[in-house]
Amino acid sequence: MANKPGIPKGTRDFSPIEIAKRNYIFDTIKKHFQGFGFQPIETPSFENSDTLMGKYGDEGDRLIFKILNSGDYLKKTNEADLAAKDSTKVASQISEKALRYDLTVPFARYVVMNQNDIDFPFKRFQIQPVWRADRPQKGRYREFFQCDADVVGSKSLWQEVEFVQLYDAVFTDLAVNGVTIKMNNRKILSGIAEVIGAQDKLIDFTVALDKLDKIGEDGVKKEMLEKGISEEAITKVQPLFNFTGSNKEKLAQLESMLAASVTGLKGVEELTFIADSIETLGLQTATLDIDVTLARGLNYYTGAIFEVAAPKEVKLGSIGGGGRYDDLTGIFGLKDISGVGISFGLDRIFLVLEELGLFPDTVNNSLEVLFINFGEQEALASFKLMQQLRKAGYKADMYPDSAKPAKQFKYANKRNVPYVITIGSQELKENCFTFKNMKTGEQTTYGFEQILSIFKS
Amino acid sequence: MANKPGIPKGTRDFSPIEIAKRNYIFDTIKKHFQGFGFQPIETPSFENSDTLMGKYGDEGDRLIFKILNSGDYLKKTNEADLAAKDSTKVASQISEKALRYDLTVPFARYVVMNQNDIDFPFKRFQIQPVWRADRPQKGRYREFFQCDADVVGSKSLWQEVEFVQLYDAVFTDLAVNGVTIKMNNRKILSGIAEVIGAQDKLIDFTVALDKLDKIGEDGVKKEMLEKGISEEAITKVQPLFNFTGSNKEKLAQLESMLAASVTGLKGVEELTFIADSIETLGLQTATLDIDVTLARGLNYYTGAIFEVAAPKEVKLGSIGGGGRYDDLTGIFGLKDISGVGISFGLDRIFLVLEELGLFPDTVNNSLEVLFINFGEQEALASFKLMQQLRKAGYKADMYPDSAKPAKQFKYANKRNVPYVITIGSQELKENCFTFKNMKTGEQTTYGFEQILSIFKS
Numbered sequence: 001m002a003n004k005p006g007i008p009k010g011t012r013d014f015s016p017i018e019i020a021k022r023n024y025i026f027d028t029i030k031k032h033f034q035g036f037g038f039q040p041i042e043t044p045s046f047e048n049s050d051t052l053m054g055k056y057g058d059e060g061d062r063l064i065f066k067i068l069n070s071g072d073y074l075k076k077t078n079e080a081d082l083a084a085k086d087s088t089k090v091a092s093q094i095s096e097k098a099l100r101y102d103l104t105v106p107f108a109r110y111v112v113m114n115q116n117d118i119d120f121p122f123k124r125f126q127i128q129p130v131w132r133a134d135r136p137q138k139g140r141y142r143e144f145f146q147c148d149a150d151v152v153g154s155k156s157l158w159q160e161v162e163f164v165q166l167y168d169a170v171f172t173d174l175a176v177n178g179v180t181i182k183m184n185n186r187k188i189l190s191g192i193a194e195v196i197g198a199q200d201k202l203i204d205f206t207v208a209l210d211k212l213d214k215i216g217e218d219g220v221k222k223e224m225l226e227k228g229i230s231e232e233a234i235t236k237v238q239p240l241f242n243f244t245g246s247n248k249e250k251l252a253q254l255e256s257m258l259a260a261s262v263t264g265l266k267g268v269e270e271l272t273f274i275a276d277s278i279e280t281l282g283l284q285t286a287t288l289d290i291d292v293t294l295a296r297g298l299n300y301y302t303g304a305i306f307e308v309a310a311p312k313e314v315k316l317g318s319i320g321g322g323g324r325y326d327d328l329t330g331i332f333g334l335k336d337i338s339g340v341g342i343s344f345g346l347d348r349i350f351l352v353l354e355e356l357g358l359f360p361d362t363v364n365n366s367l368e369v370l371f372i373n374f375g376e377q378e379a380l381a382s383f384k385l386m387q388q389l390r391k392a393g394y395k396a397d398m399y400p401d402s403a404k405p406a407k408q409f410k411y412a413n414k415r416n417v418p419y420v421i422t423i424g425s426q427e428l429k430e431n432c433f434t435f436k437n438m439k440t441g442e443q444t445t446y447g448f449e450q451i452l453s454i455f456k457s
Numbered sequence: 458m459a460n461k462p463g464i465p466k467g468t469r470d471f472s473p474i475e476i477a478k479r480n481y482i483f484d485t486i487k488k489h490f491q492g493f494g495f496q497p498i499e500t501p502s503f504e505n506s507d508t509l510m511g512k513y514g515d516e517g518d519r520l521i522f523k524i525l526n527s528g529d530y531l532k533k534t535n536e537a538d539l540a541a542k543d544s545t546k547v548a549s550q551i552s553e554k555a556l557r558y559d560l561t562v563p564f565a566r567y568v569v570m571n572q573n574d575i576d577f578p579f580k581r582f583q584i585q586p587v588w589r590a591d592r593p594q595k596g597r598y599r600e601f602f603q604c605d606a607d608v609v610g611s612k613s614l615w616q617e618v619e620f621v622q623l624y625d626a627v628f629t630d631l632a633v634n635g636v637t638i639k640m641n642n643r644k645i646l647s648g649i650a651e652v653i654g655a656q657d658k659l660i661d662f663t664v665a666l667d668k669l670d671k672i673g674e675d676g677v678k679k680e681m682l683e684k685g686i687s688e689e690a691i692t693k694v695q696p697l698f699n700f701t702g703s704n705k706e707k708l709a710q711l712e713s714m715l716a717a718s719v720t721g722l723k724g725v726e727e728l729t730f731i732a733d734s735i736e737t738l739g740l741q742t743a744t745l746d747i748d749v750t751l752a753r754g755l756n757y758y759t760g761a762i763f764e765v766a767a768p769k770e771v772k773l774g775s776i777g778g779g780g781r782y783d784d785l786t787g788i789f790g791l792k793d794i795s796g797v798g799i800s801f802g803l804d805r806i807f808l809v810l811e812e813l814g815l816f817p818d819t820v821n822n823s824l825e826v827l828f829i830n831f832g833e834q835e836a837l838a839s840f841k842l843m844q845q846l847r848k849a850g851y852k853a854d855m856y857p858d859s860a861k862p863a864k865q866f867k868y869a870n871k872r873n874v875p876y877v878i879t880i881g882s883q884e885l886k887e888n889c890f891t892f893k894n895m896k897t898g899e900q901t902t903y904g905f906e907q908i909l910s911i912f913k914s
Contacts, residue, residue, distance in 0.1 A: 005508055005566045005789045008554050011501035013567055015574070016581070019497040035847045037854030039823050040476040044468035044600055045502065045556075045586060046522075051462055065503075068523040068552055070590040074542040082539050085531040095525055097465050099502075109462045110470055117472070119871040121857055124473070129502060133527040143501055156857030158836060165844065281840055332462045366496050379615060383738055387622065390492045397494030400578055400613030414576040 010134070010142030020363050022350065025174065026127060029147055029344055032169045033125040036162060038149050041124050043106040046097045053098070055105050055331060063132045065142075066095040099131040103148045104328070104341070111152055112332040120153030120337075139347060150341030152328060157270055160304045160324070161277045163342045167308055167320060168286040170344065175358045177285045178311035179319070184294035185271050186301045186323070188254060191264015192240075192292065195257065196233035203295060205229060209240060210293035217241045240292060247275040250290045270303060302326040306342055314355050319348045369419040369455075370412045371398035372405060378423045385421070385433065385451045394455055412438065467591070467599030477820045479602075479807065482631065483584060486604055486801055489626045490582040493619060495606050498581050500563040503554045510555070512562045512788060520589045522556040522599075523548060556588040560605045561785070561798070568609055569789040577610030577794075596804060607798030609785060614727055617761045617781070618734045620799045624765055624777060625743040627801065632815045634742045635768035636776070641751035642728050643758045643780070645711060648721015649697075649749065652714065653690035660752060662686060666697060667750040674698045697749060704732040707747045727760060759783040763799055771812050776805045826876040826912075827869045828855035829862055835880045842878070842890065842908045851912055869895065 007013060014022065033040075046067055053061055073094045074082075081089040100106055103126045111118065127147045136142055149166065151159050164181055171179045189206070193199045204227040208220050215223070220241070224234055239253045251272050258264030271290060278288050286308075294305050303324035310316040322342030329337045353359050369389065371382040382398050389396040399408045405422075412420050420436045427433050427445070435454060436443045446454060464470060471479065490497075503524055510518055530551045531539075538546040557563055560583045568575065584604045593599055606623065608616050621638055628636045646663070650656045661684035665677050672680070677698070681691055696710045708729050715721030728747060735745050743765075751762050760781035767773040779799030786794045810816050826846065828839040839855050846853040856865045862879075869877050877893045884890050884902070892911060893900045903911060 005569055006505060007501055007508075007566075007570075008503055008505055011503065013501070013570070014499040015571070016496035016498060019499060023497075031850075032847075034823070035850065035852050037824050037827075037852060039473035040480075041473060042471040042476060044464055044470070045588070046465055046468065046600075048463060048465055051464075062527070065527070066525040067556075068525050068548065070519070070522070072542075072544045074539075074544045074547060077542070082531075082542075085529075085534070085539075087529045087531045090531060091525065099524075109464075112462055113464075113470070114472070119868055123854070131502070143503075151857070154857040158830075158840070158855065158857045161840070169847065277837065277840070280837065281844060366491070367494050373615075380734065380737065383615070383618070383734070387738060390489075390622075390626065393488075393492065395492050395494060397580070398615065400608070400611040400615045411576055 008142070010136030010140075012141060012143070016366060017364055020366065021353070021359050022346070024359060024363050025346060025349055025353070026145075026147070028173050029170050030125070030127065032166060032173065033149050035169070036123075036149075036166050038123045038125040041107070041110060041126055042128060043100070043103075043110055043126070045129070046099050047106060047109070049092070049096055049098045051109050052101055052105060056101055060101060063134055064101050065099040065131045065133055066091055067097040067099065069094055069096055100128070101132060102130050103128060103146045103343075104150075105331075107148070107150060108329045109332055111337065112329050112334045115334060118153075121151050121156075121159075122153055123149070123151045125149040139351070141347070145346045147344040147346050148322075148341055149343075150339055152337050152339040155338045157273050157304075158277075159340050160270075160274045161281070163306065163322065163340070164274065164278050164286075164288055165281065165283070167306075167342065168283040171286055171308075172284040174349070174353065176311060176349075176352055176356070178313075179286045180309040181286050181288050182291040182294050182307045182309060183271065183274065183288060184290065184292055184305040185267035186298070186303055186305060187263045187267025188258065188271065188292060189267075189295060189298070191254075191258040191261035191267055192237060194261040194264060195236050196229060198229060198233060201227060201229050203298065206293045206295040212241065212293075243292065247279070247288065247290045251275065254292070267303075274304070296321055297323050297325075300325050304340060310348070310352050311356070314352050316348050316352060316355075319345045319352060321345075364416055365418075366395065367397055367415050367417045368395045369397075369421055370408075370415065370417045371396070372408045372412075372420060372422045373399045373402045374405075374422070374424045375402045378402075378425065378428050381423050381428055381448070382421070382433075385423075385448060388451055389455060392452055392455070465599070467593030467597075469598060469600070473823060474821055477823065478810070478816050479803070481816060481820050482803060482806055482810070483602075483604070485630050486627050487582070487584065489623060489630065490606050492626070493580075493606075493623050495580045495582040498564070498567060498583055499585060500557070500560075500567055500583070502586070503556050504563060504566070506549070506553055506555045508566050509558055509562060513558055517558060520591055521558050522588045522590055523552040524554040524556065526551055526553055557585070558589060559587050560585060560603045560800075561607075562788075564605070564607060565786045566789055568794065569786050569791045572791060575610075578608050578613075578616075579610055580606070580608045582606040596808070598804070602803050604801040604803050605798055606800075607796055609794050609796040612795045614730050615734075616797050617727075617731045618738070620763065620779065620797070621731065621735050621740070621743075621745055622738065624763075624799065625740040628743055628765075629741040631806070631810065633768060633806075633809055633813070635770075636743045637766040638743050638745050639748040639751050639764045639766060640728065640731065640745060641747065641749055641762040642724035643755070643760055643762060644720045644724025645715065645728065645749060646724075646752060646755070648711075648715040648718035648724055649694060651718040651721060652693050653686060655686060655690060658684060658686050660755065663750045663752040669698065669750075700749065704736070704745065704747045708732065711747075711749070724760075731761070753778055754780050754782075757782050761797060767805070767809050768813070771809050773805050773809060773812075776802045776809060778802075821873055822875075823852065824854055824872050824874045825852045826854075826878055827865075827872065827874045828853070829865045829869075829877060829879045830856045830859045831862075831879070831881045832859045835859075835882065835885050838880050838885055838905075839878070839890075842880075842905060845908055846912060849909055849912070 077093045130146050167181050193202045208223040239257050255268050301323035305323040308320035310319045324340035326338045328339040373379050386396045422434045431448045434445050534550045587603050624638050650659045665680040696714050712725045758780035762780040764775050765777035767776045781797035783795050785796040830836050843853045879891045888905045891902050
């Protein structure tokens with residue numbers, strides 16, 4: 001039993017300092033979620049397999065962690081499937097539950113199951129781990145937290161406006177200045193597909209267009225031609241090769257370019273409402289930028305598409321994203337419930353804050369004062385003072401053993417404690433304690449009765 | 458795909474109000490954990506199977522949820538085992554990971570893996586879900602949160618003293634008055650076993666003795682005799698049949714009864730130190746009670762044993778417990794690390810608070826003000842005020858659609874919003890808003906510039 005222990009690949013232990021930093025991010029996001037009227041829900045870590053399977057494509061199904069049935073799970077399996085070692089067929093016979101793959105499908109399931117108790121529009125947030133049997137690599141884990149806010153039950157575009165403000169509020173509060181909130185609209189992408197006359201080439205088109213900065217207009221056009229997009233189509237979307245200026249200007253270009261597409265114009269109208277509202281309301285530190293190459297979630301988003309880019313000085317890509325999906329709950333039989341949501345990429349935001357040195361110093365203050373232990377009677381006196389401090393809300397501790405003072409002070413340093421209190425035999429006689437500021441080294445002696453007043457000042 | 462969705466048995470969805478109540482409990486516990494110098498860690502939801510298997514007995518092994526390997530997991534399985542449908546043998550070939558069964562074994566694993574980075578004594582707390590394939594029943598779930606605080610690396614009894622205070626602090630803060638913190642000591646139980654000359658009958662003995670209140674002295678003795686405990690042995694522990702009085706008196710009785718057992722006397726000495734210290738330091742609302750029938754965790758506790766009983770008016774039994782274990786990390790090859798810890802039973806504490814009506818009314822305040830939506834321009838004006846409130850830290854929301862006011866007010870009522878603000882066309886012209894107190898029905902009109910000052914007062 002004394003094997004050297006380890007943890008499964010792609011998973012992590014979190015130490016106290018890591019937890020403190022992660023909670024700093026979670027708490028900030030949660031504060032704003034709640035400030036914006038979102039309410040928390042939580043769903044079970046595992047779902048019935050049929051709730052999850054088939055919702056994320058074949059690749060998703062493959063990445064879902066399946067839980068082995070309990071008891072004599074092989075009893076009722078099909079002998080032929082077993083003999084053929086048909087892992088797929090056998091899986092559905094020996095596993096009925098699976099670990100949550102994201103928070104969206106469980107949320108849809110929750111809405112459908114609780115539709116009679118929910119007051120729509122329902123603004124929910126959810127911060128829970130998800131699991132994916134992905135190949136682990138730098139920044140990609142098999143267990144990680146998702147951090148989602150969604151509204152279901154209203155098609156109002158004020159919600160898109162609000163999500164832009166929410167991103168701005170959170171990143172401003174985290175002191176991450178200079179994030180770009182990129183927005184697109186599925187209907188604009190559909191309009192572009194109509195104009196280029198190639199619905200099936202849309203992804204090739206946006207992927208190529210996205211490289212404009214890197215390979216230039218000629219490079220992009222060359223790639224488009226190679227992918228089978230016609231010269232004529234490329235000419236029609238010529239404005240996109242010089243797609244600069246303010247959001248207003250971009251929208252004007254799109255409006256004229258998509259004049260022939262009813263859907264496209266609807267997308268322009270939606271984006272215009274959002275961009276105009278944000279222009280009027282203002283953002284604190286973020287920038288809203290219309291980006292027609294943004295095509296994430298193309299398969300399920302039906303309206304707005306969001307993506308948040310980290311400040312340019314950190315090379316980290318997207319730190320959040322989301323969009324509107326017109327039929328989230330349809331997969332569980334509840335039609336016509338429109339939803340729109342965003343998520344925050346916790347692990348990447350963590351890296352951004354780490355890289356830019358934005359975690360506050362106080363994040364590491366796990367203890368405010370340590371009492372040094374000089375033996376039973378001295379310790380009892382310390383405990384009396386300590387319990388006053390704890391009752392008053394201070395984080396206080398006593399070294400449990402009367403070890404050598406040097407060892408105890410070393411512990412105080414490692415715990416990063418700002419103040420240390422000593423009550424030795426002499427102090428005990430005189431009902432006083434020595435109060436040491438660990439930064440300055442300054443020591444002062446006070447009477448027992450002064451314990452609270454020192455900390456208040 | 459439109460099957461009526463469900464969730465796996467023994468699991469739960471948590472609605473916003475349930476989350477708010479649970480967080481109220483978690484936050485209170487966490488605040489005191491941190492006030493007492495404990496630091497948070499988190500471990501992965503699943504561990505390598507060999508970390509967990511064999512640590513909880515055969516019954517435990519059976520209740521551990523196993524995760525199916527990814528990919529073609531049957532490929533390398535033994536054909537004979539498959540053909541024999543040997544679920545146990547096959548399980549270890551097709552599953553290498555398992556869901557956490559408790560927080561103690563992962564903590565031991567964490568300590569061993571991080572022993573060089575940890576500053577001992579290490580006071581950690583951990584609040585995470587665990588999973589058990591138990592038969593679900595009232596109050597017993599397959600996924601539930603554990604809430605543990607442990608110290609490792611010191612044998613000081615001040616830690617036991619501190620845990621009694623910690624229980625007292627948490628339950629006092631939760632307004633749960635009248636909890637009883639029961640304490641025993643493994644060494645006292647060993648002493649009793651020595652005295653009755655029947656180590657193997659110890660459980661039978663404590664189980665019978667525990668029924669004293671219900672079946673009386675004669676009933677208990679009868680049961681003991683039936684279980685094979687001798688008349689002579691029962692005579693030796695006669696004091697336990699009238700085991701009343703103060704803790705001091707109980708300890709005096711134990712001391713004389715266990716005079717012949719070195720181990721037993723050591724246990725009395727330890728308990729005496731703890732009881733005397735608590736007597737001197739005082740408790741706020743809890744009572745410390747020495748209870749020699751307390752035998753939980755007999756297999757692994759080596760010193761103190763704790764159990765917290767809910768106030769007598771709620772029939773719920775134990776709402777917390779813990780103890781000292783002298784060789785927690787030995788299972789992973791790190792010897793001589795003594796630990797002591799306690800846990801809080803969240804689900805039961807929830808029931809206690811619910812039954813005694815102790816959740817504060819404010820727990821449900823998910824929204825402080827709702828703006829009614831009267832159309833695009835009015836909504837824009839509302840958004841401007843709302844963003845001021847949100848920036849100032851208030852929870853504010855606007856109904857996203859300009860639905861009929863009656864519908865919007867109904868929503869406000871359901872959300873339990875104390876204040877509603879309306880900006881109609883007339884108010885918009887006059888740069889003012891109507892502020893309605895939803896409790897009193899009182900309405901007042903204010904200028905836009907007054908928005909923050911109203912909320913401040």
